[in-house]
Amino acid sequence: MQLDTLYVQNFRCIATGDISLSPQVNCIVGDNASGKTTLLEAIYILGRGESFRQSRLSKAIRQQADSFTLRTRLLGDHDSRHRIGAHVTRGSNRFKLDDQTETRRFDLISTLPLQHIDPNVHRLLEQGPKYRRHFLDWGVFHVEHAFFPAWRRYRRALKQRNRALRAHQPKHQVIAWDAELVQQGEIIDACRRQYLEHIKRRLPESTRRLVGDDDLTFVYHPGWRGEQGFGHALANSLDQDIRAGFTQHGPHRADMQVSVASTQARDWVSRGQQKLLTAALLLAQADILHAKRGIRPILLLDDMAAELGHTYRKALASEVIRVGAQSFLTFLNRESIPELLAESRMFHVEQGCVTTP
Numbered sequence: 001m002q003l004d005t006l007y008v009q010n011f012r013c014i015a016t017g018d019i020s021l022s023p024q025v026n027c028i029v030g031d032n033a034s035g036k037t038t039l040l041e042a043i044y045i046l047g048r049g050e051s052f053r054q055s056r057l058s059k060a061i062r063q064q065a066d067s068f069t070l071r072t073r074l075l076g077d078h079d080s081r082h083r084i085g086a087h088v089t090r091g092s093n094r095f096k097l098d099d100q101t102e103t104r105r106f107d108l109i110s111t112l113p114l115q116h117i118d119p120n121v122h123r124l125l126e127q128g129p130k131y132r133r134h135f136l137d138w139g140v141f142h143v144e145h146a147f148f149p150a151w152r153r154y155r156r157a158l159k160q161r162n163r164a165l166r167a168h169q170p171k172h173q174v175i176a177w178d179a180e181l182v183q184q185g186e187i188i189d190a191c192r193r194q195y196l197e198h199i200k201r202r203l204p205e206s207t208r209r210l211v212g213d214d215d216l217t218f219v220y221h222p223g224w225r226g227e228q229g230f231g232h233a234l235a236n237s238l239d240q241d242i243r244a245g246f247t248q249h250g251p252h253r254a255d256m257q258v259s260v261a262s263t264q265a266r267d268w269v270s271r272g273q274q275k276l277l278t279a280a281l282l283l284a285q286a287d288i289l290h291a292k293r294g295i296r297p298i299l300l301l302d303d304m305a306a307e308l309g310h311t312y313r314k315a316l317a318s319e320v321i322r323v324g325a326q327s328f329l330t331f332l333n334r335e336s337i338p339e340l341l342a343e344s345r346m347f348h349v350e351q352g353c354v355t356t357p
């Protein structure tokens with residue numbers, strides 16, 4: 001999977017940019033506030049239909065402009081070709097995949113799988129379960145086909161159940177949603193467990209290459225306690241749910257922990273190691289997607305040199321090359337680019353102007 005060109009207009013500090021991309025590694029170099037992350041964000045929006053910076057896309061419209069436009073051409077891994085575009089005004093967000101009249105986020109995500117590794121990537125290990133669920137579900141979504149329809153139905157039923165709880169409706173109206181929740185919840189859980197098996201198989205290798213340690217353990221929490229299954233847990237917590245006003249157990253509360261040498265990763269490893277361990281998780285997902293579906297996702301690595309010394313930078317660069325996906329990496333200056341990437345296509349960004357040296 002590769003992007004052939006990228007066209008950006010009136011997007012944050014970029015007035016116009018029209019660049020031709022390398023199918024392998026693309027290095028974007030520029031000073032602070034020059035527009036490097038903005039370029040990655042443009043690609044991200046085309047693949048996800050949302051930004052990693054702000055929930056309102058219109059905030060990214062260049063000052064004094066009325067709208068921004070992003071466009072790319074995609075060459076898929078199975079000889080497919082697509083055009084993806086975004087046009088955002090202060091009142092509407094419009095996405096277009098080829099000639100489809102109505103493009104949903106689901107269409108973008110399915111067409112252009114991408115992984116984003118930013119300078120705060122270690123929060124995956126440090127912060128709350130939401131990030132880890134998100135990480136897990138990205139992979140599950142792309143690899144396990146039963147996941148998304150079940151997730152959609154689960155979300156709908158959960159919303160209704162929570163609405164009934166909040167409105168203090170009688171018990172029978174609350175539990176009317178339980179059969180659907182349990183049926184879809186069990187599919188979600190099975191997909192996640194299956195996917196985790198792939199991760200467990202692949203992660204030690206890439207962690208060994210990156211941090212020199214492969215003594216990892218995983219703990220998966222499905223989102224409820226007890227051996228008797230989700231249905232049981234849901235029924236047992238009904239009174240608690242009524243008091244709390246929301247559904248406290250289920251796949252929407254799932255979590256996973258990664259431990260190095262039997263200590264939870266966040267307590268043990270240094271910041272640099274944490275970053276590499278997280279990068280290893282994301283790159284292992286890219287490997288799984290390729291092994292299972294023949295697709296290499298696009299990798300966006302923002303400020304990868306931050307907090308990493310020479311050895312770790314080199315290790316990460318060689319993993320990016322090994323994964324073989326089209327990738328976009330940003331650097332503050334040429335000196336921070338690992339030697340292994342010296343032959344990549346270079347882009348220089350200065351005050352929102354993108355040039356190829």
Ligand SMILES: Nc1ncnc2c1ncn2[C@@H]1O[C@H](COP(=O)(O)OP(=O)(O)OP(=O)(O)O)[C@@H](O)[C@H]1O
Binds near residue numbers: 014030032061063
């Ligand atoms: N809507 C907007 N209109 C105009 N400029 C904007 C808008 N939103 C953000 N900017 C500016 O765009 C510039 C580029 O930001 P960006 O985050 O891409 O820089 P960067 O090169 O990644 O910098 P750093 O190395 O510090 O991460 C910033 O100066 C920011 O103030």
Ligand SMILES: [Mg+2]
Binds near residue numbers: 036
């Ligand atoms: Mg940046």
